Amino acid sequence: MLILSTIAVAAAETAESSGTLPQFNMDTYASQLFWLAVFFGVMFWAMSTIFLPKLGGIIEERRNRLADDYDKAAEFKAQAEEAEAAYHQSLADAKAKAASIAAETRAQLDEEIAAMQAETEEKLNARLSAAEASINEMQAEAAAKVQEAAVETTQALVEALINETPPADKVTAAIAAVNS
């Protein structure tokens, strides 16, 4: 409203003075169009060939640089992750290896211990049986000697009593009969 009324006032004023707005004075059109073409053309030329390519170039370069940096960062991250995975892998490998070595050693030791135990037991058993055998032998020997002594004593007693030596086999039989 304000604009309209102002234009109305201005128009009225103009009507009083010169009759027409400067904007509608066609004598000036050719000059305005000519110089507009010149200056707009010069500016378009300067912008499109000098300034905009320069400014666009640096913006583009920055964008590429940023993209490159992002790519590089992603690459480094991937590498770091790879290294971490390799580290974990080797750690797990080492642990498994250590465990297997321990188990192997334990098994070997168990085996050796068992072998030594068996050997020792065998030796002991052998000695035991040898000792038993010798004891038995000594017992038998002793028993034989006792038998012999008994026979001889019996013969000597019988000789002293009746002055006759009984044969050994009869004495032996008599002693066996007494013993049983």
Place this chain on the structure above:
Amino acid sequence: MTADFILKPIVAFAGPLDQFEIVPIFPFGAEGLDLAFTNSSLWMMISVIVACLFMFYATRSPQLVPGRMQAAGEMLYQFVSDMLRGVTGNDGMKFFPYIFTLFLFILMCNMLGLWPTIPGLPHELHTFTPTSHIIVTLALALLTISIVIITGFAQNGLGFLKLFAPSGVPLPMLFLIVPIEIISFLSRPLSLAIRLFANMFAGHLILKLFAGFVVSLAGVGGLITGLAIFPLLGNVAIFLLEILVAFLQAYIFAILSCMYLADALHPDH
């Protein structure tokens, strides 16, 4: 009165329409074709020089981490390219230098035209707004529409005429729609031109009228002189508004140009 002494010469000079007067500075042109270098030409030249100086300093030593001027230049670049890409898509980017020049040229003409005239300068050196003349805005609008028509037919052949017959409209409706679309297409350059011209014209007119009230009231003397403060404050407010309008109209002109170019690229939207 001292006030009279200072104000009289200006009062005598300043009609609200004098600021739109075209005043020749150097004569130029052939017989019967007056191409004189005028105050309008001068301010177009100043606008182009300021725009180019700005771009020169913005691009003088381009760096990956921009300095202050470069950052400002890049901001302008991104602003215009985002606007164009947003409206036309990537295939419209070939018009980027044109839209950028158009926007910056109109912006500079509008903004620099708001610069207050230095008192005492002869009329041909008064601040002038080339975009307050309809022939200039009409020429720029027709340039845009010419590009639209040429691109439209070059890219789509006769398919460009689909612009006037939107798809999916039933046949009987087309008899109504097509004339409306044709009229709206023809009115585009006019509305572009008149919108910019009228805004610049009216803004400067109001500024000058209010300034005239200030001078008239101040010249009355006595208590009434004090009332001059009101149109003065009004003028300050309108001046701030005009700065916004100067930017906004350049933006509107540029974005509407983008939309019309989008029509040329994709007529069957």
